[in-house]
Amino acid sequence: MKVFSKEQIYEGDKLTAERQQISSTDLMERAGTQIFNWMHMRMQGAQVPIHVFCGIGNNGGDGLVVARHLVTHGYNVNTYVINCSDKRSKDFLVNYDRIKNVTKKWPILLNCAQDFPEIHPDDIIVDAVFGIGLNRPVDDWVKGLFMHFRASKAFTLSIDMPSGLYTDKAVQDEDAVVWAGFTLSFASPKLVFFLPETAKYTMQWEILDIGLDQEFLFTTDTEVELIGKQEVLPNYIPRDKFSHKGQFGHALIVGGSYGKIGAVTLASRAALSAGAGLISSYIPKCGYNVIQGAFPEAMVITDSDEEKITSIKFDIEPTVIGFGVGVGTDTKTASALETFLKTNKVPLVIDADGINLLSKKKALLKLLPEQTVLTPHPKELERLIGKWKDDFDKLKKVKAFSKKHKLIVVVKGANTITVFDNKLYVNTTGNPGLATAGSGDVLTGVITGLISQGYNPLVAAIFGVYLHGKSADIALEDFGYQSLIASHIIDYLGEAYIDLFKQPEQSPQEEDADTPKE
Known part of the structure; x- marks a missing residue:
């Protein structure tokens, strides 16, 4: 709308x-x-x-x-x-x-x-x-x-x-x-x-x-669009009867550090549940047994370091890479990211400490592929663009940042706003239950999984934010605000996809209106 x-x-x-x-x-x-x-x-x-x-x-x-x-x-x-x-x-x-x-x-x-x-x-x-x-x-x-x-x-x-x-x-x-x-x-x-x-x-x-x-x-073109089911449904890519996993890409989630392997697990599960054909998790050695046991569908690549990411080297050809969940901001990790970005040509989704690392060395922004998706929470956004006076000033700064660096910025909040260039896409799904640990990691995974399947990054960001919120809305019926956790969002992603094709139920007033009067 x-x-x-x-x-x-x-x-x-x-x-x-x-x-x-x-x-x-x-x-x-x-x-x-x-x-x-x-x-x-x-x-x-x-x-x-x-x-x-x-x-x-x-x-x-x-x-x-x-x-x-x-x-x-x-x-x-x-x-x-x-x-x-x-x-x-x-x-x-x-x-x-x-x-x-x-x-x-x-x-x-x-x-x-x-x-x-x-x-x-x-x-x-x-x-x-x-x-x-x-x-x-x-x-x-x-x-x-x-x-x-x-x-x-x-x-x-x-x-x-x-x-x-x-x-x-x-x-x-x-x-x-x-x-x-x-x-x-x-x-x-x-x-x-x-x-x-x-x-x-x-x-x-x-x-x-x-x-x-x-x-x-x-x-008339507008600067702002409101995103609901009718706006995302035309972007849905159906699957052919004879399709196979190789057609839906290989997503790679890079992140984790000692004590924060759960973030990579959540993002990896979300990417696969969103529809990626294959998923690999690149983590420090300490997380190997954790992910292999908690998420058997994932393939695992480990860094040479036991507790943190010190290099980003792999022999696979990922379709898209999600970076930053649980990764920390160690100097060796920062160095690994810089070295990686200098040669990388693969589409990126960057979250959490990945954004914090970019904020510490903003020259790295020039190395990001066009339409890289950044998914900051408010404090991470502030580190990236500086303080703002009010919401209008914030959006003005985000638009300027997006236009300058040709990046997509997902401004997370009660109505998450995806920003690219001068356009704002305001999401309508989601609820206060999303204010829980790990929900941002899930969003990173969902967007990464969509890009893996062939959605362009802007559509993936808009669609991913919608599905993430809709999944939480459906899960809310079973768990309420306080008991909703990040894993539930992943568990209900399938329901969010199915809901895209459900017709709205008629109210009694609408039914009466459709009934011919004698």
């Missing part, structure tokens, strides 16, 4: 009005009606007090449309206008007049904190104050209104995005933002719904189709 920028949404609105020969007011009516329909379907006429708070721009105009339809359908509605400026948009004024024509209960102008209405915990708040149009810090009294919303504990529904959030920069004051229980977003979700510092401002979100021009939606 494409995630459009604020500027692209404005352009989409303009093109839609031109191509469909409708006015911007008509488009606003369409958007507001969709929001009303969403509420009406769920409320079915319930007489819960609804407080609709409207700004004086187009988001406020949307709110006035919603309020008007609620009024004409008999709901218990109070409408307010946040009188924070003398400037009103044209379409706001049109809808301000329209609502006055259907009710004697005209919108109430709010000018200061003394005007705040009483809101009870069982009431509903509709936030139509700013939407995507915010371009300056909110006034103190408006901040006070948002705090009033939150203190009321009433359910808050935001239109397009929670007011006080910017689409393209960080929040400076969390009290100056609406904390929404639900957000109805037009055309596409917003990037801020997925970033650690801003996702908390909406508990749930849903996309509303307001009929934007289809050509615009299909042909």
